[in-house]
Amino acid sequence: MTRLSHLRDLYSAKGPFVTAYLDATRSTETGAHEVELRWRAQREQLAEAGAPDELLDALEPVATAPTGVPGDNTLVLVGAGTEVLFSSAVPGRIPERASYAPVPDLGPLALTLGQTLPYVLVHIDRTGADIDVVGPLGQSEQHTEVKGGEHHISKVHAGGWSYRRYEHRAENLWESNATDVAKQIDTILAETSIPLLAVTGDTRANELFQQHLGTRGKEAVVTLDSGGRAAGSDEQAVQEDVRQAIAAKVVRDTQDQVELFREQTGAGHGGALTGRAEVVGALQKAQVDTLIVTPDFDDDTTVYVGPDPSQIAVDEAELKAMGVDDGFAARADAALLRATIATDAHVIVVPKGRLQLQDGVGALLRYSDESTPSA
Template sequence: MDLHWLKPLLGRPSPFVTVYLDVTRAEAAGEAEAADRWRGLRRGLERDGASAAVLDEIGDRVAVPTGVRRPHGRVVVADAHGVVVDRVLLQPPAQSTAEVGPAPALLPAVRAADETVAYLVVVVDRNGADLAWKTSDSGHGPSRREVVEGGHDDVHKTREGSLARRGQTRAEDSWERNAEAVARAVEHAVAEDAFDVVVLTGDVRAVALVKEELGRPALDVVVEVPGGARGEGARGDVFEARVAEALEAVRERRRAEVLDRFREAQGRGEGAVTALEDVIEVLRRGQVAELVVHVDALAGGLGDRELFVGPEPLQLASSASDLAALGVSGAPRTMAAGVALLRAAIGQDAGVTFADDGSVDLVDGIGAVLRWSDGSTPSEAVPTQSADQRRLRTVI
C-alpha cells in the first residue's frame, strides 16, 4: 500500500492537529450532526492550545459535504501553518477523535491509505466512451473526465430492405473502429497513471469489442462491471454497489500479494523479518519495502511503547544510547512506537499492509518485507542480531 501522499507530513513544523471524524450525513439532520461533532472536537483542541487559524481552516474543510451518501469518515492532518492531508475514509470511526501534539497521529491516515484504490471508470457504447479518473477516498467526484468519440457514426444495423446486409456490415465495422479508439484512449490513460483497476461498463457488445482491442498492461487491470450507461439510464445505486465490490476485491488482492511475499520470505529464512528490534534495525538501514502490521498492533501493544527518534525519519532506536550511536546529538526525543515506525516507513517510500489474526506469523505484531538483504541483516534462521528469543524457529 502506497504512502507517498503522506510524505508532505515529513519535516513539517509542529504542532500537528489530527482529526478523525465521522462525517456521515443522515437525510434530515445530517448537516447539523456533522457540524456538532466537529464543534465538540474543536473545543477540546482549543483547550489543548491548537491554533485558531488552523482550526478555522479545518472547520471550513469539514463543512463542505464529501458527496458520499453511505456512512463514511474523514481524516484531516494539519501542521502549524494549515491542512496538509485531507482524506475520506470508507468506514466512519467508532468514535470521532482529535489531538494536537509534536507529531501527527499517523494511524488514521495510514488506514485511509490502506483503503485507497485509484481507478478509471470507462463507460462505453457503440459511438465511444466516457472516461473518469477516480480514487475511492474522494467523494467530490472524478479528478478528471475525458470523452472519446470514435468518429464512425454509422452504428445502426439496417433491419429490412435490399441494403440490409450492407448496412449491417457497415455498422459492425463502425463499432469495431470506435472500439479501437476507446481502447487506445484507455491504454494511454493506463500508461500515464498507476491505476489499481479499470472498471469497464456499458453496452455489452461495445464492452466486448473494447476488450478485444486492449493490449497489456491495460487488459491486466480491467474488470467488467455491468450496470453503467452513458448519459441517462445508468442504474446508479446498483452500479455503484457493484463498483464498491470490485474495489474491495482489489484491496483484498493487494493485501494477499504482500502477505504471500512475507510468508515466502520467512520460509526461505531471508527477505523478511519480524519482532520490533529487528524491524527497527531494517527500517533505519532503509531496507524495508513493506511494513506488515497486525491490525490491532499500532493501537494496542505498540501504541503503549515509545521509541527514541532523531530529526530524520530513519533515525530511531529503542534506547537513548542506541540513538546516540547513530550520531544523533542533543537531548533524545521520544515518540510513540507506532508513529515512529510509520514515520520511518514513509521516509523510505515503504508501504504498509495490515494483517488479520492468523494470516501471518508476527512477533510483537510487526514485520517487514525487505528490498534487499546482506550478511548483517537480521535473520529469521540465525539469531545474530536480535536478543528476542521469541522469534526463533525450531530447526530440525
C-alpha cells in the same frame, strides 16, 4: 501494495501537528449540525491538548464544510502552525480521534489507503464512452467523454440486398468507436499506472473495446455486472461492484507478498521479520522494503524519534546512542509509518488471519546482514 510517498511532505513540515478524523457524514436533515457538534467536541479536546487557537481557527472552516462525498465519509485533517497541511474525505467511517502531537497520526489513513486502489471506470456503449479516473480515496480526478460516429449505429433488418451492407457498416462503426475508447484508456493507464480498469455498459461494445486494449489495459480490466451509460443507470450498484473488484484486486496483489513473507521467515532465510522492536531496528538501517500490517493495526505504544523521520528507536537511550539528543516520544504506529514513508518503502494491509504478526506488524526486507534477526 501501496507506496505513500505523496504523504512525505507532511513530515517535512515543522510540528507539532493536529491530526483529526472527523465523521463528516451528512445523510440526514440535521447532518450539517451534527458535523459541527462533532467538530466542536474535537476542537475542545485538541485545545486541551495544547493546540493553538490560530491553528484550530484555520482548520474549522474545512472541518465544517460539506465534503462533497455522498454517504458515510470521514474527513482527515492535518495541520501545523497556522496552516491546513492536508484534508481529504475518505469513503466510509473511520473511528473518530484527534491528537496534537510531534508526529502526524496517519495510521488510520494508511490502513484505508492500503485497502483500496485508484481506478478507471468506463461506461461504454456503441457510440463512445464516459471515462472517470478515480483516486484511491474515491475522489474524481478526471472525466473524459469519447464520442464516436453515430450514423448507422444500429443494425437494421431491412432485408434484400442492403441488409448485409448496413450490418457491415454498423459493425465497423461500433469497432471504430470502441478503438477510440481503447486508445484513450491506453493513454491514461500509461500516464498514471492505475492498476484497475472497471468497465460497464453495452456487452458488444465492451467486447470490441477489450479486443483493442493494450497489454496494460488487458491486465487491469474487470467487467462489472451492473450499470450502463444511459441516464437512470444504477450508479449505487456500480459503486458496490467497484468496491468488490477493488477488494478482490487487493487480495490478489498481496498474495505474493504473503507467500514471500512466510518463506523468508523460515529458518535460514532472514529476508523478513515481525515484531515492533525488530521492525524499528530494520527501519533504522533503511532495510524495510514493505511494511506489513493487519487491518486493525493500532499501536499506541511509545517509541522515540528524531527530527529526521528515519531516526527511530524503541527507547530514549537507544535514540541517544544513535547520536540524537533532540528526540521526542511518539505513538509507535505513527512513527513506524513516518519512517516507512521516509525510506520510500511500501505498505500492505493483509486480512486478519493470513499471517501471524507479532505486535500486528512485520516487514519484508531489501537486504539482510549479520545483525538481522532470523526466525
